[in-house]
Amino acid sequence: MGSPADPVATLRAALDALERATTRGHHGRWSAQRRSDLFDGCLEELWGELAPPPGLALAALGGYGRRVQLPRSDLDLLVVLDGADPGEVRRVAEGISYPLWDAGFELGLVVRTPQECAEAATERLDSLTAMLDARILAGPEELLRDATVPVRRIAAGDVPGFARRLRAAAVARRERFGSTAHLLEPDLKEGGGGLRDVASLGWLQAAVGSPLEDAGLLRTWEGAAVDAAEGFLLRVRSAVHLETGRRADRLVMELQPAVAAEMGFVDEPGLPAADGLMRAVFEHARNVELVHDLALDRVLDEGDAPTVPDLAGPAQVLRALGELAEVGAVPSSALLDAVEAADVPDPVVWTPEVRDAFVGLLREGPAGAGMLDVLDRIGLLVRFLPAWDAVRCRPQRDPYHRFTVDAHLLAAASGIAELLAGPADADDPLQTEAAGTIERPDGVLLGALLHDIGKVGQGNHAAIGAGIAERQLRTMALEAADRDLAAFIVAEHLVLPDTATRRDLTDENLVLDVAARVGTPERLAALYLLAKADARATGPAAWTPWRQALIRELVGKVQRAFERGEMGAELAATLAERVDRLRELLAAEPDDLVDRFVLRMPRGYFLAVGPDRAARHLPVVMPDLGANEVRTASHATGAAGTHELLVVANDRPGLLSWIAGSLALGGISILSAQAFTTEDGVAVDLFEVEGAFEPEIDERRWRAFRSSLRRAIDGSASLERRVEEQRGAYPAHRAPAPITVTVDNEASEFSTVLEVGAPDRIGLLYDITRTFADLRLDVHLAKVTTFEGRVVDAFYLRDALGRKVTDPRQLDEVHEALRERLG
Amino acid sequence: MKLVTAIVKPHRIQEVKEALREIGVNGLTTTDVEGFGRQRGHTEVYRGAEYQVDFVPKVRVDVVVADDGADEVVDTIVKAARTGKIGDGKIWVTEVERVIRIRTGEMGADAL
16 A cells, blocks of 8 residues: 555556546547556656666557557556666666556566667567557657667568568467457457557558558548547447456457447347447458558559459459459459449349359359458448348357358358369268259359348348348349249258257158258258358357268258158149148138147158048047047948048057958958058058958948957957958968068168068958067058059068168068968 | 266257256256267268268256255156157266355355
C-alpha cells in the first residue's frame, strides 16, 4: 500500500475511476488514450523521483507508444542508454519496474543502447515494428531519436522488402490464429483482420513516410473503413479485458452475450444480440483483412503495372477471376480496381455466359472459392446471389462449427469441387464411386454453395433453405436438371448424417424410406459427397471415422436397395400412390392409426398387396396382440373356391410351419403365400387357399384350422405326428421330380434368400418351414407359388439374432436337412 | 461410488439419456467410440472396391453414481438400449475411489 503521494497508487485510483466512468462496452479508443496518459503521468513522476543521470531516456513502445493502452494490456517500455554507469542503469530500471510489478501491472522493460536497438530491429521484425511506434516519455528526446532514426531507415530504405516481411508475418499469424473475419471464436488481436493488421498498416505508413492515402496505397473508403474497424475492435477487445479481468484476446462463445449487452447490441428478429455483435466484428475484420492485403500488394506491384483487361460486365469479371484462379494467382489491386469499376448491375441478370463463368469459378475449388470471397469483400457477390446477404458474416452457434455461415458455404463448395475432381481416396472407395456417378456436377457445386443458405435465424434451415435456394436458382439461367439436383441436395442435405447417426440402420423400412426419399443413385452420390464436404468444412471434429462409418453403412445399404430394384424413383412413386389411395379408403379411420399402420408395415407389403386388400387388413393387424394370441380372417376372392386368408400373430420360429401344418390338417391347400414381419416383430401372413379335396371350404374346416393353430401356438399339441398321419392316409402321387435348393446372400441386405423348388404335395410348406424352425431360423418374408403341380418358394431367412446366415457350414446343414425331409 | 460404463448403439443414445434423466441422473459423459465384440467388423463392397470395416461405431456412456444407485442405472440403460438384435452393447460397473467437483472442490457424493 502506498502513501497518498505514491504515484502508483494515484495511477491505480485513476485507472479504477476510468473503468467506472462508463460501461464495459464503451471503453474504446478514447479510453485507451486516456489510460495511456495516466501511465505517462505515473512514469514521469517515478522517473523524476529517481533523478536518473543524463545518458538515460525512457520511451513507450508498441501499442503504448501509439497511445492505445487497453484495460489489461501490458506496458512495453524501453530505456535507452548512452554511456551511463551500469549501476545507475540498474537502479533506474528497477526503480521503474518494481513499484509497477508490485502493484500488479504487467510490464516489459528492455534496456538498450541505440546501437543495440538497431541490431535488434535488423534481426527481428517485432523489435523493428515496436521501435516504429516508440514515443519519448522522459529524459533527453535526442537519445531516443538516436535509436529510432536508424531503425526507421531500415524500414524506409527498402519499403518493398519491409512490406514483404509484414506480409510474411501476417500469413504466419493467420496460420496460427486463423481469421478474425470468420472464426466463431476469433482472436481480436492476432487473427487475420484483427488489430495487429491495423497496426501493420501503421508500420507500413511509418516506412513510407506519408499517409497511405497520399501515397496512393489506400483509397479513401479503405482508409475510413480501417479507421472505423479499429475503433470498433478496440471497444470489443477492451470489453473482453474488462469482462474477463485479464489480458484476453479471444472472443469466446461464452463471453459473446455479455460483451454484446455491454456494447448495446439488442436482440433483433432472426438475429440475437450476440450474433449481431459477431456479425459486426466479422464485417470490420473483413475490411481490415482485405485492405491490409491490398495495401501490401500495391506496394509490391510497383514497377510492373499489370495489364488489366477491360471488364465490361459480370461475365467478364467472373472470367478474369477464373483465369487467375486457374493459375493459382491472387488478384492484383489494379484488377480489383477494374472489377469495382465494372458495370455489375444489382442484381445481376444471369445469362448462360454469366452462369458458365460462375460455375467455372466453383469448379476451381479453393482458388475459385477464394475469388468469390474477394468478390464478397468488395460487396459484389450479393449482386450475383441476393440470398447471400442474409448469411454474410452470420455466426452459427453449435459446438461443431468454427466458421461463419458464408465462410462455411464457400469451404463446402470448394471441398466438393475437390471431391468431384480429386484423386481417389484410398480410405474412401465410396467417394470415388460417388464422384463417378455424378452426371450433373454443376448442380452439385451450386447445391453445395447454397446448402446452408437457410441459416437465417429462423430454425429448420434445410426446409427454409430449400425455398430460398429454389428462388435463387431460378434466376441463374440453369438447365432444369441442374436446378433440380441443386435444390434437392439443399433440401435433403441432412438426411444422410442425421439418419446414419440417430436411427437404426438395421431397420429395413428405414433404408427403403431413405431410398424412396432420395430416389436415384446420382442424388445419393451427391448427398454423400455433400455430407463429406459439409463435415470437413465445419471443423476438425465433424468428419470423424465414427461418422464416416455410419454414413457409409447407410449409403451402401441405400445403394444396394437401388441396385436390387427394391426401391427407386418409380417404385417410390408407386408406393406413394398406393399409400395415398389407402388413406382415401381409410378416410373413416383415425389419421394416426393409419399413419402407424403405414409406418409399421414393411414397404414390400404395400408393393405386393394392393390398397384395397391392405385396407381390409388394417383392423386385423393393428389392435394390440396378446402373447399367444392369433387372429385370422378369411375372405372369398374373385376366383371360384379360392379364399384369401390373413393370419396375424407374434412372430416366432415355427409360426409359419404351424400355420401350414394346421391348414394341411384342415384339408386346405395353399396356392400361394406371402409372409411379412413388421418392425416390431408381428407376423402378417397372407395365403391364397382352396379346399384340398372338395372345392368348398366350409366353416367346419376353418374351425379345424383355427383350433389346430391355437393349440400349436400355446404348445398344447404337436402338429408333427398329426400331419404325418394325415399324409399317410392319402396316397402320394409323387412324380420323381427333382428338389432344388438355392441360397442367395446377395439378393437382400438383411436376409438370406433361400429358394426351394419341389413337386407339390400335402404338407409341403409345413415340412419346409418346420425344417427352418428346427434349425432356429426365422422366416422374415416368404413368397410361395404353386404352378402346374410344382411349388417354387422363396424364403427370407434370419438367424436367432436377426442376422443373415453366412456361415457355410450352417448353410450346408440347411441344405442337408431340407433334402432329407423333402426327398 | 460406482462408475457405470455402457457401450450402446448410436441410435439408442437419446433414449438412454432420457431414461437416465427420468431416474434423476443429472450428469453423464458420452463419447463416440469404435470397437468390436461378438458383432465383428464386416467387409463392405462397393461395386468392386472392397474394404474391411474392422470396428463398429458405438457410443460410450459414463455415469458416476452412489453405490446404491448403480443397479437402477444399469437396469435403466439395459431397458433403454435394448433392441434384441446383435450389437446391443455391454455395461460394466467399476469402483470409484474419489470424485471432486472442480469448481467448488466438493468431494464424494456431494460432487455428483
